[in-house]
Amino acid sequence: MGDRIAAxxxxxxxxxAPALMELFTDPDRVAKLAGRIELGEGQGxxxxxxxxxxxxxxxxxxxxxxxxxxxxAEARDKxxxxxxxxxxxxxxxxxxxxxGIGRDTSVEEAFALHHRMRLLVEAIHQxxxxxxxxxxxxxxxxxALGPAxxxxxxxxxxxxxxxxxxxxxxxxxxxxxxxxxxxxxxxLAVASKTFSTVETMTNAQSVxxxxxxxxxxxxxxxxxxxxxxxxAAVDWGVDETRILPFPETVGGRYSVWTSIGFPIALAMGWDxxxxxLEGARVVDEHFRDxxxxxxxxLRAAFADLYYARLRDCQTRACFAYDERxxxxxxxxxxxxxxxxxxxxxxDGQPVTGPTAPITWGGVGTDAQHAVFQLLHQGTHxxxxxxxxxxxxxDQLDPMHHRMLLMxxxxxxxxxxxxxxxxxxxxxxxxxxxxxxxxxxxxxxxALGALIAFHEHRTFANAVLMGIxxxxxxxxxxxxxxxxxxxxxxxxxxxxxxxLLEAAGLA
Ligand code: F6P
Numbered sequence: 229m230g231d232r233i234a235a236x237x238x239x240x241x242x243x244x245a246p247a248l249m250e251l252f253t254d255p256d257r258v259a260k261l262a263g264r265i266e267l268g269e270g271q272g273x274x275x276x277x278x279x280x281x282x283x284x285x286x287x288x289x290x291x292x293x294x295x296x297x298x299x300x301a302e303a304r305d306k307x308x309x310x311x312x313x314x315x316x317x318x319x320x321x322x323x324x325x326x327x328g329i330g331r332d333t334s335v336e337e338a339f340a341l342h343h344r345m346r347l348l349v350e351a352i353h354q355x356x357x358x359x360x361x362x363x364x365x366x367x368x369x370x371x372a373l374g375p376a377x378x379x380x381x382x383x384x385x386x387x388x389x390x391x392x393x394x395x396x397x398x399x400x401x402x403x404x405x406x407x408x409x410x411x412x413x414x415x416l417a418v419a420s421k422t423f424s425t426v427e428t429m430t431n432a433q434s435v436x437x438x439x440x441x442x443x444x445x446x447x448x449x450x451x452x453x454x455x456x457x458x459x460a461a462v463d464w465g466v467d468e469t470r471i472l473p474f475p476e477t478v479g480g481r482y483s484v485w486t487s488i489g490f491p492i493a494l495a496m497g498w499d500x501x502x503x504x505l506e507g508a509r510v511v512d513e514h515f516r517d518x519x520x521x522x523x524x525x526l527r528a529a530f531a532d533l534y535y536a537r538l539r540d541c542q543t544r545a546c547f548a549y550d551e552r553x554x555x556x557x558x559x560x561x562x563x564x565x566x567x568x569x570x571x572x573x574x575d576g577q578p579v580t581g582p583t584a585p586i587t588w589g590g591v592g593t594d595a596q597h598a599v600f601q602l603l604h605q606g607t608h609x610x611x612x613x614x615x616x617x618x619x620x621x622d623q624l625d626p627m628h629h630r631m632l633l634m635x636x637x638x639x640x641x642x643x644x645x646x647x648x649x650x651x652x653x654x655x656x657x658x659x660x661x662x663x664x665x666x667x668x669x670x671x672x673x674a675l676g677a678l679i680a681f682h683e684h685r686t687f688a689n690a691v692l693m694g695i696x697x698x699x700x701x702x703x704x705x706x707x708x709x710x711x712x713x714x715x716x717x718x719x720x721x722x723x724x725x726x727l728l729e730a731a732g733l734a
Contacts, residue, residue: 232297233694237580240290241538245282247659248644252279260285263524267510267677272668274677276524280644281531281611281661282539288521291530294692300526301519303691308516310334310477314698315574321698322477323683326485327509327676329516337475341487345472348452349493352415353388357450360389362409364402365491366431367419368395369562371454374484374679375419375491377559378504381552381675387495397427402434411442417452419488421480423460426707432464454487479698481562482683500672507676515684525684531663532689535611537581543608546589549616549636552670556615557589560682567686567697574696583693589613593635603643604656612662614640615678619669640664 251257261279266272295301307313310320310331325334326342352360365375376393383391392405416439418432432451439447453461453471456478461471474486484492485505493501514524521527535541548556568584590599592614603610616636620629639662646658665681667674690697712718713733719725728734 233294234580236290236294236297237537240287240294240534243284243287243290243538245539246284248280248282248661249658251282251284263522263527265511265514265524265677265681267507267673271671271673274668274674274681275664275666276528276681277664277666278527278531280640281663282534283527283531287534288527288530291533291692292520295520295526295688298692298694300688300691304516304687307687308512314479314696316696316699316701319698320477321479321482322475323479323482323485324508324512324680325475326478327505327512327680329509329512334475334477338486341472341474345487345490345493346498348470348472349490349498352494353497357415359413360415360494361413362390362392363415363417363491363494364405364409364435365391365393365417365419366395366402366428366435367393367417367454367488368425368427369566370480370483371419371421371425371428371488373481373555373559373562375489377553377555377679378484378489378492378672378675379495380555381670382492382496382500382672386497386500388497389491389495391491391495393491394431395427397430399434402431402438406438411439411444414439415450415452417454417490418461418464418466419454419490421456421474421476421478421483421488423453423455423457423464426710429464452490454490481566484679496672503672504676504679507673507678508680509676510673511677511680511684515680523688525681526688528663528681528685529688529692531611531661532585532685533692535609535661536583536585539609540582541585541609541611542582543586543588544611544613545603546587546613546615547592547595547636547639548589549592549614549632550621550670551591552617552621553615554591556678557587559679560589561587563682564686564689566700566703568690568693568695569702570695570697573694575694579693579695581693583695584689592616592639593632596635596639600639603660609660612640612643612660613665614662615665615667617667617670617674621670636664 258279262277264273264275308324308329310322312318313321322330322334324330326338328335372393372395379391394401394405416435420428436447439450448465451466453466455461456474456476458471458473472487478486489501546557546560564584564587570583571579573579614636616633622628643660643662644658646656649655686697
């Protein structure tokens with residue numbers, strides 16, 4: 229297998245790199261390089277367009293050969309049937325079971341746990357915990373980014389409950405939430421897969437103290453635990469009826485589909501949460517049932533690897549031309565960089581090329597007036613992805629949304645075409661690749677589909693690089709050192725020691 233993979237990469241490395249504009253001499257290019265995923269009857273869909281990238285028929289063919297050599301179909305089958313795909317931790321990665329695709333027992337368990345969550349959400353809506361106007365959701369990383377993204381994206385004018393996602397240990401974050409909430413009508417969700425993460429547990433304690441200090445009768449009765457470690461939640465004092473467990477086999481950054489999505493269901497209602505799951509399931513089915521370049525998350529991985537490994541691009545940028553997706557780049561940063569920021573392959577050998585590019589981005593049109601200078605004229609080649617919705621999220625004069633979309637498409641055209649000038653400072657080199665993801669509408673189903681698309685894209689990248697996307701040992705060392713600092717008694721390097729002393733911490 230190793231030789232076949234090396235041969236496939238060799239062949240890929242021999243492709244010439246014609247200018248993007250030249251590729252459009254093929255009159256069918258747009259039809260060949262764009263694809264749609266339909267979200268179901270009357271639900272619209274999502275268009276994915278790679279025509280402004282350097283992918284060609286023959287490159288796609290050679291990437292298909294790489295996928296075959298890397299055992300992509302077998303790896304996908306293992307993922308979607310609950311086999312062990314995280315060998316360093318001996319675990320399956322069963323986020324798709326939450327959407328109904330997976331091992332039967334895992335799908336049944338997900339269904340039962342969702343039902344339990346639904347009962348609690350509906351009981352709260354019916355007043356079982358008194359009047360609830362605010363939710364402070366404490367969690368970090370995967371236990372925060374998904375709910376924050378979804379509530380921000382979908383909560384525009386729908387929110388039944390005002391949600392504050394607090395992740396940072398910096399007390400300023402919690403103080404902001406306190407300032408916006410009335411303690412008498414606030415619930416606390418403690419979201420932690422392990423129920424041991426220092427930031428989350430510290431913030432949770434501080435919320436309890438805030439309840440006490442503000443005369444809330446039974447602070448413990450305002451707590452809901454979202455966790456894969458229900459025993460730890462019980463030990464911490466959460467009543468079992470308010471613990472919403474989820475399976476150990478769902479990774480933190482893949483957990484928005486589990487009870488970690490509680491704020492989504494509480495704020496937007498159960499049906500919206502289910503629509504997200506259904507949108508994700510459509511993408512799961514597409515990913516499971518489609519082969520080669522027609523498999524759109526796999527095709528996205530081909531483009532990612534082309535730029536990361538064959539064109540030496542160290543970053544990829546994602547710009548949401550939609551204010552509702554302002555938190556998407558941060559979500560994708562964790563998904564892609566925590567999953568694929570690795571230096572060894574699953575067999576422990578060093579990787580044979582760069583792994584995850586650095587994901588960064590922002591929102592259009594704001595970013596145009598801040599960072600796009602570098603994209604157009606800087607020395608880095610940055611593959612850019614635009615994400616937009618044809619239907620507007622606002623009720624204002626339609627001119628707003630028209631201008632938003634026109635700007636988005638104009639940037640892609642400009643980056644590709646460039647422009648000559650006799651003045652070098654005014655010349656645009658062009659030939660800069662972009663991908664466009666265009667949703668018919670940005671509703672809950674489309675958001676679920678977008679997230680699932682990126683999950684599968686991340687997985688496909690990992691398979692083609694031979695790495696394990698489901699562990700994250702790289703986050704441990706810093707936590708250990710912070711713990712040692714807290715305990716005292718360890719002397720660190722001179723620089724760290726000096727900083728600790730300057731801050732009165734040593
Ligand atoms: O430190 C990284 C990490 O483990 C992430 O993978 C995870 O999403 C986050 O911390 C939070 O972990 P937990 O949900 O266990 O609190």
